[in-house]
Amino acid sequence: MSEQFEPEIVAFCCHYCAYGAADLAGSMRLNYPANVKIIKLPCTGKVDIIYLLKAFEDGADGVFVVGCLEGNCHFTDGNIKAKRRVARAKKLLDEIGLGGERLDMFNMSASMGPKFAEVAREMTERIKGLCPNPLREKMKNEGGGR
């Protein structure tokens, strides 16, 4: 079962680093799993807890946030704020029963294309080791979303 499970993963990426890194990974012809769907943000400081929760509510099996290296945020501390919000969202996911391990945050610069590919692979493998998001399964059975 788990071998056939192809997770849907959402990556919230900062315009100044991770989005560039993902682009670079593509330019370098680096393979990373197609499971990862990227959402570009002006800064990870834009990440709100509700964005992360809604992604799961709408069926994402995993979510990760990628911001600039700590100390290098274009807006001073957006990535630090995101880190704290991700930590709170992880606790909420544990409380809900989905599991906080489905969510994580990473930091990288725009020149770290291979790192982005590595993170995408790591998250995909991690989520494949879990069961699919039970909410997505329910949506499938009911033939609709929320």
Added chain:
Amino acid sequence: MIVAEQKPIQEIKAMIADHQKVLVVGCATCVTVCMAGGEKEVGIIASCLRMALRIDGKEPQMIEDCIQRQCEWEFVDTLKDKVDGVDAVLSSACGVGVQALAERFPNKPVYPALNTSFMGMPKEHGLWVENCRGCGNCGLGRFGGICPIARCSKGLLNGPCGGSQNGKCEVSKEMDCGWQLIYERLKRLDQLEKLEEILPPKDWSTDRDKGQRRMYRGDVYYEQTV
């Protein structure tokens, strides 16, 4: 302001699990400022509950709203149509707001999403501290503007106890000794002589000891004649 914090999701879920359609109502006053029950938190609570209940095989409907103040009828009354259309109400206001909804909508179950903690202020962003116990007989003028009832762990009125160490309370190393603060403040104001007066035991009759407190002001109170 009133400071509150969100209850654990599982506790809220257990309260509303038997209801299919729930109105989640926030309050845009104190609990918005302490980031516990405003519009944004209502969205988070509702989303968490939807997911938690769906995992359990239920199909909940959560309607989200936030009114300016849950402790005043004029705002509470604006919810009437929405309340009529749901099975239960989950209030993310302080206990006053929850009770106002329960009183206004007597046929509808109303549940609290928050634990109301204390009257206080945001000392720093994300850090709230209790500064007033609402004892009903304010003595701040005598204590340099620092309340020994709220800020001394023992509520002492005539100076610190032996647990005051290097300006900190023995209850916690992070807690200032309220009496150390009072002493320093009065010293700065050159009013240390205020401490020479020995205060008798406090009259707690203005506190909660006589049950629910009521306040009446004749100049603004219009008795209901109808």
